[in-house]
Amino acid sequence: MEGKKFNERRQIITLIILIVGGIFIVRLFFLQVINQSYKLSSQNNVLRFVTQYPARGTIFDRNGELMVYNEAAYDLLVIPRQAVIADTLAFCRLLKIDIESFRTRFEAARKYSRYRPSVFLEQISKEDYGYIIEKLYNYPGFFFQARTLRKYPRPIAAHVLGDVGEVNNNDMERDPVYKMGDYIGKSGLEKFYEKTLRGHKGMKIMMVDVHNREKGSYHDGIYDTLPITGKNVYLGMDARLQEYGEKLMVNKTGSVVAIDPETGEILALISSPNYDPNLLVGRARGKNFNELLNNPMKPLINRAIGGTYPPGSTFKMINALVALQTGSIDEGTRFSCQGKGSSPIKCTHSHVSPLSVQPAIENSCNPFFWNTFRSILTNPSLHGQKKALEYWHQKMLDFGLGHRFKTDIPFEVAGNIPSRDFYDKVYNGSWNAMTVRSLSIGQGEILVTPLQLANLAAIIGNEGYYYPPHLARRIGEENDSLPPHFTKKMETGIDARYYRLVKSAMLDVFEGGGGTARRFKIKEFQAAGKTGTAENPHGKDHSLFMAFAPYDKPKIAIAVVVENSGFGSTWAAPIASLMMELYITGEIKRPEMEQFLLENFPDPVEQ
Amino acid sequence: MRENKSIFTQIELPVVLLYLALTLIGWLSIYAAVYNEEHKSIFDISQRYGKQLLWIGLALVLGLFVMLTDTRFFNGFAFIIYLVTIGMLVAVLLFGSTIAGSKSWFQIGDFKLQPAEFAKFSTGLALAAFLNRLDTYISQTRTKIISIGIIVLPAILILMQYDTGSALVFSAFVLVLFREGLSPIPLILGLIAVVLFILTLYFSPLYVIIGIAVLLALSLFFTRRNIQVIMRLLAVFAVASLFVVSVGFVFDSVLEPHQRSRINVLLGLDEDLRGAGYNVHQSKIAIGSGGFAGKGFLQGTQTKFNFVPEQSTDFIFCTVGEEWGFLGTTVLIGLYMMLFMRLIRMAERQRSTFSRVYGYSVVSVLFFHFAINIAMTIGLAPVIGIPLPFVSYGGSSLWAFTIMLFAFLKLDANRLNVL
Structure with a gap:
């Protein structure tokens, strides 16, 4: 009886022990085998993935001059748990921040993690770094991490080069390569060639202990990857020419585009007003960006590829070329600029009348080109005015107008060449040459960008073809690395002999006794050009000029637009002339002209 | 001479092997826990594994001494050993050093000793010796009171040293008393009290009291409804309600803040992963990240880089x-299960009450340590700092457990000589 009772109790005790052991094993099975989340937690605990930032590729001009390079900058990191700051005020003075900023930054870091480092103060310059590092031993828990910042030896070409900033949520969503705090090209070449310039991030896997102290590399670094430096981009741009053009455009609104007609490489691309690219680097970037954004002169807009203007008289040559090619007129065809022929568009110049095509270009005779345009639309071989306009529209596209070149900086616009459909819609199908007459002199619905205008000069200089204008001439160290559409020869389908006619007329603009740009003739070589004065509903006319030089074998084609400055010959022509002189001869021998441009331009505020 | 020879032939060899296996696993784990490249020598006394190797060596010597001791010594000197231990516990309160919040250490130079570890051994001896007396019967109230007194006295002294964990270990002796014939009601009542305590922390006392009332009212339907039964149920209700109401008071006023937060974390009422929950959370990450087959010896990253505090103890x-x-983990738990089963079997085969009671004391104390320690690391019990027997780092606990176990092995080997 007794024995049985105690045997029972022995079994109960045995059972309790076995049940506890069983519970443990079941619990451990769930903990260790079923539940996967602890495995992840353990990795996050121990492995610290330290990103090795690659140096961003640099950008060179056509002569090998550095336009953008990297400069070391330093982020100050903090591990809040280890941070000891005896004298907060002294610390703030050291970092040049105010106490309020100190508090918010420290609080943000603590909120992120007390054990993991976070950026306390970003992008400290090399100079400040040298000063701070000497005192930093007083502040445990703070340390530096090297980053790079863009630096511009010459403060030029801000619109072309673009800027670099921290990635936003959209960037990270689009491409998971980007992580918080990474840099990405935000505009210009930096944006277009982002994938080339950025290189590949490396990853160092470090093991850390509970206090976040590094304990060496994980598996002796066999999983580490080295960063690969971004590729360099070599531009067709001439930094000196660009700088000079920017200087000439100071205080003026507008743009200058210069192209190498042989290759389509852009030699200079200036949009004015502009800004120092160094403003959008470093800690002041946000502040400066907002100031530029709110500036009423809109310096952030790249007018060279994003501004559209009526081409005015510069457009007349194109109509002449189409008319000659279609046989609508010939070299000898003359139109009177007085009397009946003068209507509906009057001539603004005084010259002998009637004129043939060559002197008509030279004298920019409006009635001649109205008649020319009408003769295209009424040309029987083009099957009626509407079909003729379709043909004309296609020809304009061939000249690189009305569409984008897909050049290598973002925000390029197409301009506008009105189509038959457009007029059918607007005029309910009943329209004719008379209705659309302003097309004959480059007014009305026609809008071109300065880039397209410069390309037009290149086409004429080349006598009939162009390469889509682009900035890069080489990407990385290997040849033939350009996007293929930049090296595709584009033909206009108009005979070279007609171009020669137009060219010689443009030569007379500089060289002829009555040429509108004769005052800006260059001694060393022959240049050809055409002024334009585009009517502008918003104010004073825009001054336009297109040119190329040397006449026989053009090396530079240029377009200049100076907004609201009146006749093309006043401001746009001398700028083009000086820039061609600098590019071809390498020096400026007419300082008085330069002086005049810099000093006598009316203050935009007074207009 | 003849006796000594028989000792080593009659010793329960599987238990010795289990003991050696556990200390070896312990030492390897300590080596892995504090392993670093700079100190590779296993004899490096500046490192914990070096020290533990020394402790193990000394423990084996101690075990040998215990085996060579005359069995009559344990019974005959049980009360003297007990009183000496009590004296040490008082002395440590007066002269001891405070380590990690517990004033429970004697420190002589580099050497530290924790009397509480040895109190478990001597309490087991004293309880065994007391129940072995011919005039004691567990059914007697006097025997019950003195037995409980023997257990509670050192527990209170240890509690006064702020070493709650070690004090709680003495509750394990309830199992011994149960085996010796104590009514299971205290065990069941204790269980109910724990359940009520937890329920009260989860829900408000009012809901728990309503719940008790509903349960008691339901039980009326299944019993005879006379005045006596109703009076009894009312009494139960009154006591239970009083207990529930007092829980809030005990929890807020009697328990220390760190004890409160540990219990809150365990019950999931508080998810403070950086504070009180940190240990357990990191411990679960470490164990969970091991997976089915583990990361391999010395490949553990969580424990090596100190994410788990106290990982070698x-x-x-x-x-x-x-x-x-x-x-x-399954193998380790299995080893403990085998050890406990063996020890119970050994305890049951003793001829003397002394040996049996002592044997159950050993099992109960070891089991309590095992259960609370592992339950704590896998988040089933609040963080109570008591070591895992034979495995955890520490000289005092290893020696105390070794003496305890080997004394029983000696008693067992000698059982046939007991008349």
Whole structure:
């Protein structure tokens, strides 16, 4: 009886022990085998993935001059748990921040993690770094991490080069390569060639202990990857020419585009007003960006590829070329600029009348080109005015107008060449040459960008073809690395002999006794050009000029637009002339002209 | 001479092997927990594994001494040993050093000793000696009171040293008393009290009291409804309600803040992963990350880089879990189960009450340590800092457990000589 009772109790005790052991094993099975989340937690605990930032590729001009390079900058990191700051005020003075900023930054870091480092103060310059590092031993828990910042030896070409900033949520969503705090090209070449310039991030896997102290590399670094430096981009741009053009455009609104007609490489691309690219680097970037954004002169807009203007008289040559090619007129065809022929568009110049095509270009005779345009639309071989306009529209596209070149900086616009459909819609199908007459002199619905205008000069200089204008001439160290559409020869389908006619007329603009740009003739070589004065509903006319030089074998084609400055010959022509002189001869021998441009331009505020 | 020879032939060899296996696992885990490249020599006394190797060596010597001791010594000197221990516990309160919040250490130079560890051994001896007396019967109230007194006295002294964990260990002796014939009602009542305590922390006291009332009212339907039954139920209700109401008071006023937060974390009422929950959370990460087969010896990252605090002492189980995985933890638990089963079998085969009671004391104390320690590391019990027997780092506890176990082995080997 007794024995049985105690045997029972022995079994109960045995059972309790076995049940506890069983519970443990079941619990451990769930903990260790079923539940996967602890495995992840353990990795996050121990492995610290330290990103090795690659140096961003640099950008060179056509002569090998550095336009953008990297400069070391330093982020100050903090591990809040280890941070000891005896004298907060002294610390703030050291970092040049105010106490309020100190508090918010420290609080943000603590909120992120007390054990993991976070950026306390970003992008400290090399100079400040040298000063701070000497005192930093007083502040445990703070340390530096090297980053790079863009630096511009010459403060030029801000619109072309673009800027670099921290990635936003959209960037990270689009491409998971980007992580918080990474840099990405935000505009210009930096944006277009982002994938080339950025290189590949490396990853160092470090093991850390509970206090976040590094304990060496994980598996002796066999999983580490080295960063690969971004590729360099070599531009067709001439930094000196660009700088000079920017200087000439100071205080003026507008743009200058210069192209190498042989290759389509852009030699200079200036949009004015502009800004120092160094403003959008470093800690002041946000502040400066907002100031530029709110500036009423809109310096952030790249007018060279994003501004559209009526081409005015510069457009007349194109109509002449189409008319000659279609046989609508010939070299000898003359139109009177007085009397009946003068209507509906009057001539603004005084010259002998009637004129043939060559002197008509030279004298920019409006009635001649109205008649020319009408003769295209009424040309029987083009099957009626509407079909003729379709043909004309296609020809304009061939000249690189009305569409984008897909050049290598973002925000390029197409301009506008009105189509038959457009007029059918607007005029309910009943329209004719008379209705659309302003097309004959480059007014009305026609809008071109300065880039397209410069390309037009290149086409004429080349006598009939162009390469889509682009900035890069080489990407990385290997040849033939350009996007293929930049090296595709584009033909206009108009005979070279007609171009020669137009060219010689443009030569007379500089060289002829009555040429509108004769005052800006260059001694060393022959240049050809055409002024334009585009009517502008918003104010004073825009001054336009297109040119190329040397006449026989053009090396530079240029377009200049100076907004609201009146006749093309006043401001746009001398700028083009000086820039061609600098590019071809390498020096400026007419300082008085330069002086005049810099000093006598009316203050935009007074207009 | 003849006796000594028989000792080593009659010794329960499987238990000795289990003991050696556990200390070896312990030492390997300590080595892994504090391993670093700079100190590779296993004899490096500046490192914990070096020291533990020394402790193990000394423990084996101690075990040998215990085996050579005359069995009559244990019974005859039980009360003297007990009183000496009580004296030490008082002395440590007066002259001891405070380590990690517990004033429970004698420190002589580099050498530290914790009398509480040895109190478990001597309490077991005293309880065994007392119940062995011919005039004691567990059914007697006097016997019950004195037995409980023997157990509670050292527990109170240890509690006064702020070493709650070690004090709680003495509750394990309830199992011994149960085996010797104590009514299971105290056990069941204790269980109910724990359940009520937890329920009260989860829900408000009012809901728990309503729940009790509903249960008691329902029980009326299944019993005879006379005045006596109703009076009894009312009495139960009154006591239970009083208990429930007092829980809030005890929890807020009697328990220390760290004890409160540990209980809150365990019950999931508080998820403070950086504070009180940190240990357990990190411990679970370490064990959980081991997976089925573990990361391999010395490959554990959580324990090596100190994510788990106290990982070579109270949280040594994490290292086993991380480096040897589910296989390793199951094997370790299996070893303990085998040890406990063996010891129970040995206790039951003793001829003397002394040996049997002592044997059950050994099992109960070891089991309590095992259960609370592992339950704590896998988040089933609040963080109570008591070591895992034979495995955790520490000289005092290893020696105390060794003496305890080997004394029983000696008694067992000598059982046939007991008349």
